Structures are given as structure tokens and as C-alpha cells.
Amino acid sequence: MPRHDPDARNGRRVSVTDVAAAANVSVGTVSNVLNRPEKVLPATKARILQVIDELGFVRNDAARQLRAGRNRAIAMVVLDVANPFFTDVAHSVETELAEQRRPLILANSAQDPSREASHLDLFGEQRVDGMLITPVGRVLTRLRQLRDRGVAVVLVDRKTGSREFSSVSVDDRMGGRLAAEHLLDVGRRRLVFIGGPGSLAQVRDRWTAAREAVESHADATIRFVETEAMDARAGRQAADTLLQLPADERPDAVFAANDLVALGVLQALTLAKVSVPDEVALIGYDDIDFAASAAIPLSSIRQPREELGRRAAQILLEVIDEPDTRVRHVVLEPELVVRRSTSG
Amino acid sequence: MPRHDPDARNGRRVSVTDVAAAANVSVGTVSNVLNRPEKVLPATKARILQVIDELGFVRNDAARQLRAGRNRAIAMVVLDVANPFFTDVAHSVETELAEQRRPLILANSAQDPSREASHLDLFGEQRVDGMLITPVGRVLTRLRQLRDRGVAVVLVDRKTGSREFSSVSVDDRMGGRLAAEHLLDVGRRRLVFIGGPGSLAQVRDRWTAAREAVESHADATIRFVETEAMDARAGRQAADTLLQLPADERPDAVFAANDLVALGVLQALTLAKVSVPDEVALIGYDDIDFAASAAIPLSSIRQPREELGRRAAQILLEVIDEPDTRVRHVVLEPELVVRRSTSG
């Protein structure tokens, strides 16, 4: 009863050969109908299309790819699919690729170098045409191997190995500076930066620039609270740690390395009845949509994520077309967005 | 200068044949090293592995799939990748599949039947082993075709064509009832349901159950405000429409078909200085993480999304192993979560 059409299921799969036989043409003609319909006589085409329909023929993509030597798909490896920042960027990439009818395969490294490596290996075997990656681990060697085998690679939101691979990124140092200077501007002097792991370039750059900004104010300090991940849970935990400090050691401002962490911090502070921004000012990073509608609307550093995805896709397509184009680095600028969490 | 290793790039791609020749074995043995390493003598294996490394051989997945007739991958088509509910479900699916080393290909139908159809066609050509889908359009015919060609199909969060396909879903009617009854319980009588498009089964079920709950109260009313999508923007727009009503026609409670819509409604109401929950009570659906940290923490109907993904993946794997297992329907129960937006 669950069975719907046993014949179709048990019968061997239908191939171009079967279609050709049934339509009394050669396989070449069937292939032409599929790929260069204008090359075949309308009458023949109609007949073949009808047979295709009757037999339920579906082109086998594996065979097609084998013959072509490549896969039209583009793979994208992001740090965290649960972070709206990355899904927004991916969405923008997808939109740009849709024009060329190229599917986007999304993979989540979850900031884990071993997961990242296994995704890269898989995409290598799949011979994707191009790849967008926000690297976590030491992947330069693997990326070179891919490139040498003809896979176009563009780095997103990162410039590692920049002499060899084009990239599109947002200036994290500028973002870090903007955030820190804003906190200083609103009179805060005991800053904390929360983010991690410290091995992530994004985290390092934002932290370093923030530290430099703070160091130019003699009376201000900033310290680094490292987290293992960058989600709300990590933010809550980090904030709980800070709450255990004696009152006179508590920070009066928190700069979270992304908005998810900031939202976590906000939850923990609210729960502990610490007023934001009166007692602690709070700024995040990314300006995801939820930042604006948080319990206390969150100040943040806006990254132009739509443009980031679009430009990345464009450059990737260029590299696919012309692998020897000059390596390019597009650096976009972030922007400070002030909301209630830093300006009560 | 962008060129890294011209030899490797220009040279023909390395195949098992090349490896076999260089290692003085047959292709069969190379294949065994790759797929059944225990079958080959340690010394031979070591030699072949070394050659593989030296030559930079990477198995061609297209050829492998062609031979195998299928692709180990599982495809998942969701309504909206920008909705954390679906990324959470997808994440849970991915985790479950990881044990079998099956990659998950995520595709976004964006509630658009034509996008959904083209994804299905693509996955058909790719001969994925299995597919999880939350259907939008009239896809039953396509799904049957896929099933008849050996693709395991499990419906997620929907029961269309339930005699033929197994499914895992959450009881939307129960959810709709819980939401409406809660609003009635806290004394509201002029309800509005916001969601859409009305063709979505989720929307219909939640609405219908809510209407039924309201109808059993003689003095209460509920009306349907249909949106084109289910994101925050749609929520803001719908709320703006309501705000233009004369004060005595305004609702005193809003039931949004998902949390994104609810957050949009909340933004618009806040902007218009309408107090939530005093003037308008607001409840969402899904209980995404952000619901708890919204400006006014959002009451919602929690769906067990982790379990939803896990069970869906498990059933799919069962169907792949044993295509003729009985069709099963797992229905999970949603749960009311009361927060400030309905209980000031």
C-alpha cells in the first residue's frame, strides 16, 4: 500500500539510451535536446520530449559531471549557521548565484577546524567549481591544493594568505576601534571585551584595535574575557563570571565580539538586575536584525552583510571565468549603530 | 605570481589508474585501499597511500556516484533559512546524520513553490539518497516520482499525502488552540491572527484551531490578517495596518504565526507607543531563542525543534535502509511558554 508504482520502482532506471531507442533517434540527439535544444528540429524535439515525459527520464547529474569534469555548484563554509549574520551573507550569495543557475551548498564549520577540514575534503571530491570560505583552522595548504586542481577560492570576511587568494572582508580593526571609542566617548573607563576563541582572526583584530583605542586614554582599561564559542550561551557564562567580581572591579562597559554574545550578556545582566546601560554599557557586533529588538535595543557595529555576500559571489564568478585574474582584496567599512544599550 | 604550482595545475588530473601504475598494483587494489582498507596487505596499503599523497590524488565523487547509482547526501528543503527555527531543526538533523557520515545539503524554498520545484528537480538529478522537506506548493507528484526512483522522502512539520510518506510534525492545531486560549485566559476578547500566506498548512491549522477556540467564547472575536511572508518586516507591516484602525476597533491581542512576525509586530507597536501587553497582548510561535530576549520578552508556543530534527533524520535513515517499512507519523506536542508580552 505504501508502494505507489511498483513498475517504475523495480524497473531499471531510464537513461538517455532508453529514451533514444523509444524515440528512434540516437543518444546524441537526445543529449542535444537537453543541452542545445535550438540545434534540433522542432518535430524531433517534440517527440523526444514526449518520450522523456512518458518514460520519466531524469538526467543523471553524476554522469554529466563526470563527463564535464566539474560541478557547477558553489560551496560555502561558514563559521556558524546559527548566527543570522552568516545566513544573511549566505542568502545574499545565493541570490547572486541564482542568475547563473548555480546551486549553493552550505556547510557549517561550527568554528571547528576538523569539521572544516572534512568539509573541504568533501568539496574537493565533489569538484565544485568554486568555494567561499571563512577559514577557522590552518587551511592554507588545503586551499592551495584545491586551487591547483582548478577550484576557484575566495575568502570571506578574512584575508589569510592574501597574496594568493582574493578576499572580501569588513575592516575588523576599524570596527573594534569604533566600538571602543564609542564606549569611551560615553564616559566608560573599565572595559571588557568578550569573545573567542582567541585564535579566530576576527576576534583578534577586534580585540587588538579596541585595546589600542583604550590605551590612548591614560585612565581607561580593557581586558579580554575569552569564550569557547560565540553564541548567547557563551555570553551568559562570561557575564556570570564578571558578576562574581567584587563591585569595585566590575566593568562599566562590555564590548561583545558579536551580537549573539551580546544578547547572552544582556540576558545575564538583566537576570542579575544590573542595569544596562546605567551600570554597564553594552555593545555588540554585526548588527543582526534581532539587535534592534532586544530587551534593551543593542548598540552594535554594523557589517554590510548584503554587500559582503554579493561582492564575494561576484569575485568568485570572475575567478571561475578567468583563474589568472589578479588577486584582489575588497575591504568594506563597518559602521557604528548607537542604540539604548550604550546611551540610556 | 598568483600561480602557485603550475605543474600541478596544468597536469592532467590524477586518477586511480595513475596511482595504480605508480604503485605497481591494479586499480582494483587502489579502490580497495580507499573502500575496504582491511582487505589489503599492510605493506601494499602503505605503498599506495604514499603514492596517493605524492601524486595528490583525490577521488572523483562524480565517478563514484555514477558507479554507485546514488549519492550518500541527504537534502533538506526548508521554508526559510533566515528563520532560526529552521536552522535549529537543520542543525539537529545534521548532527544525527553525522554519525553515518552523510552530508546534509540545505536548500531554501523561501516559501516559493517555483523555487521549491527547481530544488526538487535538482536533487532528483543528483540522486540524493534521501530528502527531508517542509512542502510549500503542490509537490506530491514530484515527491512520488522521486520516491519511485528510490529516493527516501520524509515530510517535516507537515503531513500532506500522509498515506504515502512518513512524517514528523508538531501539532499545529494544538498550538493554535493553546495560544488562543491563553489570550482568552488573560482576559482578551478582540484577537487578531497574523500570518501567511494562507496557503501554508501551518498557517491554516494554527488559524483554524485559534478560531475554534475563540468561537466557544460568545463575547470574543478573532480575525485573520494575511501576510505574504513570515518575517519581521511582514509583522511590522501588518501591525501598521492595525494601528490605522479607529481605537475602538483595535485588537487587544495579537497571535503571530511565528516569532519573527511577532518581533516585527512588537517593533511596530513599540514605535507607535502602544503598550505591550497592557494595550495589546502578543504571542508568537516557535519559541526561537530570541523570543526570550526581546524588548518585551515574548510569550510563544514552543516547538520541540531539536527532537523534530532528530526524529526526522532517524525515520529517514530507516526508510533508506528499508524502503518498505510502514508509513509512520510522529506528532510532537507544542507547549505554551508565558512571558511578559501576555502577562504584564
Add this chain to the structure above:
DNA sequence: GCACGCGATTGAAACCTTTCAATCGCAATC
């Protein structure tokens, strides 16, 4: 010394599509 058994290895066949040089059929031209 021989047959047997068994693990290791072989290599041709199969998977299905696309490509492209060759061929066909037909009409226009000389």
C-alpha cells in the same frame, strides 16, 4: 611432492552522459 585452501590481487565490465568528427538527406546551383 602434490593437491588444496585461502587470502591477496587482478582487470574487464558497468555506470550514463556529453562531445565531435563523420555521415546523411535534401535542396539549390551549375
Add this chain to the structure above:
DNA sequence: GATTGCGATTGAAAGGTTTCAATCGCGTGC
């Protein structure tokens, strides 16, 4: 009536892997 030109069609080859029946080589038991 023969030739040319041209669009439509043909069909064999190529692409790289896996499978599996057949073979090899070697030690064991008689």
C-alpha cells in the same frame, strides 16, 4: 544529372570509479 552546401543526426569514445569473478601465490596437510 552531377555537385555543392548545409543543417540535422549519428555513434563511438571518453571520463574515473567500483565491483566481482577469476587468478595468483604460498603455506599446509597428507
